[in-house]
Amino acid sequence: MVAQYEAIKEEIEQAFHEVTASAEYILGDRVTRFETEFANFVEAAHGVGVGSGLDALRLALLALGVGPGDEVVVPANTYIATALAVSEVGADVVLVDCDPRTYNLDPDGIEPVLTERTKAILPVHFAGQAAHMRPILELAERHGLYVVEDAAQAHGARYEGRACGSLGDVGCFSFYPGKNLGAYGDAGLVTTRDATVAEQVRRMRNYGERRKYEHVVKGWNSRLDGLQAAFLSVKLRHLPAWNAARARHAETYATALDGTGDLVLQERPPYATHVFHLFIVETEHRDALRDHLASAGIQTGIHYPTPIHLQEAYADLELGAGSFPVSERLATRMLSLPMFPELTAGQLETIVHAIRGFFADRSSIAS
Numbered sequence: 001m002v003a004q005y006e007a008i009k010e011e012i013e014q015a016f017h018e019v020t021a022s023a024e025y026i027l028g029d030r031v032t033r034f035e036t037e038f039a040n041f042v043e044a045a046h047g048v049g050v051g052s053g054l055d056a057l058r059l060a061l062l063a064l065g066v067g068p069g070d071e072v073v074v075p076a077n078t079y080i081a082t083a084l085a086v087s088e089v090g091a092d093v094v095l096v097d098c099d100p101r102t103y104n105l106d107p108d109g110i111e112p113v114l115t116e117r118t119k120a121i122l123p124v125h126f127a128g129q130a131a132h133m134r135p136i137l138e139l140a141e142r143h144g145l146y147v148v149e150d151a152a153q154a155h156g157a158r159y160e161g162r163a164c165g166s167l168g169d170v171g172c173f174s175f176y177p178g179k180n181l182g183a184y185g186d187a188g189l190v191t192t193r194d195a196t197v198a199e200q201v202r203r204m205r206n207y208g209e210r211r212k213y214e215h216v217v218k219g220w221n222s223r224l225d226g227l228q229a230a231f232l233s234v235k236l237r238h239l240p241a242w243n244a245a246r247a248r249h250a251e252t253y254a255t256a257l258d259g260t261g262d263l264v265l266q267e268r269p270p271y272a273t274h275v276f277h278l279f280i281v282e283t284e285h286r287d288a289l290r291d292h293l294a295s296a297g298i299q300t301g302i303h304y305p306t307p308i309h310l311q312e313a314y315a316d317l318e319l320g321a322g323s324f325p326v327s328e329r330l331a332t333r334m335l336s337l338p339m340f341p342e343l344t345a346g347q348l349e350t351i352v353h354a355i356r357g358f359f360a361d362r363s364s365i366a367s
């Protein structure tokens, strides 16, 4: 992230000076401009900037009228924010296991859990690869359900050529600094083709205000600020090149690691254009590999070590170990390798070499 800042420092400083000169710190022209730019980027009619990715999800659900008594289908394998948004609007989280190859919500698992109370399906484009949206959208259509996309890891990702965030009723993005498009603080955005939903989110993010001091709903304070919007406009211009760099790094990893030890790579179905927020490998020896890489100075991540239903916060679901075997197994096997646009050929080589060395040592011990 430091290397990235150095590369765009002048543009960022100019944006900073423009906003401070205009004193439009909360909402304002720079926010409106970024909302339009980002909505265009993901081919959505409307974009509404909010305070975070969690708030994008929460305000989207509120705008669709999801609340107490309703159920929302959420993948068991996701960051906890996806589930928290549902809980925060007072609705019930209904978890579904994921596909063992793509790590995304398994469309076949949805129908069996639908009830009279189901109001929406909330697929996550996990790691930057689109969920299998066609069967999900068909199911939603057939049962009269909303589809809210958690696109927090999928800026620029595509499904059958269409941009993630424009496939469902609403798309929710996070600009947490570590995402493919990251602010210099917290920020998020809601995309939708529906002008009414966009207007609802716009009111809800700003104290329920329709016009100054005219409050039509009991809203929140979750606004995108002018500085973050200006920074995001600068960074959005670089995003296609950054995503392309990530894809090149992913090719390097995939080619170099193919057939190494027991490594399994995330399957990439032809319908999805992956933006590699994460590059995930699976191995039986995850923790040992992670330690080995750490001792070589290579930082890796685990996304995520504990599925939603096994988190203390969701003890009320009363779903113990064994409830979602695929997600639980992945939680013990998945490792996220270093992945950011500025990775150099030398760094990639070092990482690949260290991984190959790890498995070579193991097989010589075993034999």
Ligand SMILES: *Cc1c(COP(=O)(O)O)cnc(C)c1O
Residues within 6 Å of the ligand: 052, 053, 054, 055, 078, 079, 081, 082, 124, 150, 152, 153, 174, 175, 176, 186, 187, 188
């Ligand atoms: C990051 C993330 C969020 C939450 O975004 P914040 O901006 O941190 O609130 C939600 N869902 C997923 C899948 C994420 O990765």
